[in-house]
Amino acid sequence: MSHRPSPPAPDPPPPARLDALRAGLTDEGVDLVRVLWSDLHGVARGKEIHLDELHRFEDPGLSFCQAVMVTDLAGNPLELPESSGGGWPDAHARIDAGTLTLPGWAPGTAFVLADVLEAAPGHPPLALDPRGLLRRQTERLAARGLRAVAAPELEFYLLAPDPSAPLGWRRYTTFDTAGYTVGASHDPDRMLPLLLRSCRALGLGVQGGNQEFSGGQFEINHTHGPALAAADRAFLFKYAVKEIAAVHGLRATFLGKPFGEAAGSGHHVHLSLVDDGGTNVFADPADDGGLSALGRSFLAGVLEHAPALTAVLNPTVNAYKRLAAPGSLAPTTADWGWDNRTAYVRIPPERGDGTRLEIRVADGAANPYLVIGALLAAGLDGVERGLRPPPPLAPGSTGGGPPLPATFREALDALAASSALARLLGPRFTEVFTAMKRAELARFERAVTDWEFREYTGML
The missing domain is CATH 3.10.20.70 (Glutamine synthetase, N-terminal domain)
Structure with a gap:
């Protein structure tokens, strides 16, 4: 995926008055x-x-x-x-x-x-306010003469109504293709072209997409852009996909693991930093790997805060079923590697202006503002403290760093224990987010699942 930095942003125009906005929209028939x-x-x-x-x-x-x-x-x-x-x-x-x-x-x-x-x-x-949280991180970067460039990759399932299926919904198609397929044979209603065209027309910067590993699953990539604009587009994209699906009698879900027998859905994020002149400051042609000292410090900050970040990037009970699935390419340890899709942070092969980090752990259901905002907070902390990352994974290795929280409870405990990340995200945000998710976890632990009924009632 191309990841060229944006040119320096001009001074923002004065805020549009809503009465002027009204006149323009009237001309559009709105x-x-x-x-x-x-x-x-x-x-x-x-x-x-x-x-x-x-x-x-x-x-x-x-x-x-x-x-x-x-x-x-x-x-x-x-x-x-x-x-x-x-x-x-x-x-x-x-x-x-x-x-x-x-x-x-x-x-x-x-x-x-x-x-x-x-x-x-x-x-x-x-x-x-999640958008405000991300804005605060971009302001921290701006104080250092830096801007963040981000590009999300979002996976999701389309569901079709089926009275015989659990809760009345099944996967839109059920044949697993192993990914990178396009066309009507596995997308009979041609929903992917419809979503691509609709979201492109909406100005959401979608770049392309394909049917993903499992039947009914899709991935749509976004063009890179300034961090807040990228998060705005991802937030509206998720909303638009759900709305368009509903208009066509379907349901869309970004839940990380909606089906036990099918692949999970992730929310990968490509991140880099540029200076006021638009130069990618993660790039260093003199470095053996082409990654600058600043880029390595940013990487080290993300890895150091990885346990606490897990609760924000994987914010549901369901998310940990995706992380635990064998062969899911979802990381379970805080590590990094050169073009290694099993790593927590992958360094894609492009260099120069395309030098970037791909953080691969986030769940499809995660809030785009919080995902990008929390990653920027952690990475900038690494830059400010001059941290250095551990050695990369050896080629072909599938993990080796410190283990990530294996359950939602462990992740929430790690976030609550991280005074550093709480300070960066905002103490009130961290307190309320953690309390809300603990209440969600408590409700889950009191619930009786279909699995329990099937497993036990026949014999016990």
Whole structure:
């Protein structure tokens, strides 16, 4: 995959006034604006606003109940100051007019992203806003004259309705192809071309895609770009894939291991840093491997924080079934290697402007803002401390570094114990994220699974 750095960014234009935005959208036949923001899980939350009313939400933005930011995936809000403990207070979603886009499958509707702010005087950024967390990391880099370039690779399954299947859904196709296949024989409704064209038209920077290892599974690659823009595109991409699938009577899931007998879905991220002149600072032609001292320090920071990062990059009980699957190419140790797809961090073979790290551990269900933000926080910590990585994996080796947490509980414990990463991500974010996920884990541990019923009731 090409990974050329972007040219130096010009000074940002002044924020677009929403009344000016309204005039342009009227010319496009738009009468509704869907304002979207990310919760901690990466789920798109939002409101639809009539275009004629949009100007009312210039500043500080749309009001909404802050409790949605501390609510689990089953709809249970934690009892915190952000919810019941504070009297169910408001937050504000401030529209970022520069993210406006028009989805082809939703006529008359525009999409726009928002930053989440506190309702307190001055409206500071909400500590639990994933987009804000990533923005803080890019600001840390900017203070050093650096910008992050990122390119996600996202895998997912399409599901078709089937009354005879568990919960009424089966894989869209069931023949395992081992990947890199395209065409109608394994995509009868030609969903991949539809997704590629729709997401490209939406301005999401999709580069290409293919049917992945297992039937019904797909991978779509994204072009590289500035870290915040790349995360914005990945967030909207996941939302768009689910929306387009629903319009066609299907369901899309980015869950890491939705089927025990099929391959897991990952969220690989390619990362590099460039200076103010657009030069890739991970590149060093004088180095034997072509990787600069700064690039090696960034790599070392990611590896040092790998145990604590696991909870953010693999944020569900289900994620650890993907990591434990034999032959899954999902790493279980914190290591790195030259063009080695079994490693936690792979250094792809391109050098010069294309020098980059590919971090391969993240789960498809992970929040794109938190994935990129946490990796930047860890890598920059390595740069600031001048860390050095261990030796790379030997050619053909399949692991050898410190083991990663094997369960969600271990990962949450590692995150809670990491005062350094908590400081970088924000203590309040880490506290709430960990509490929410511990509550999720506790609910799982009380649940009786289908496996238990099948395994035990016939004989016991």
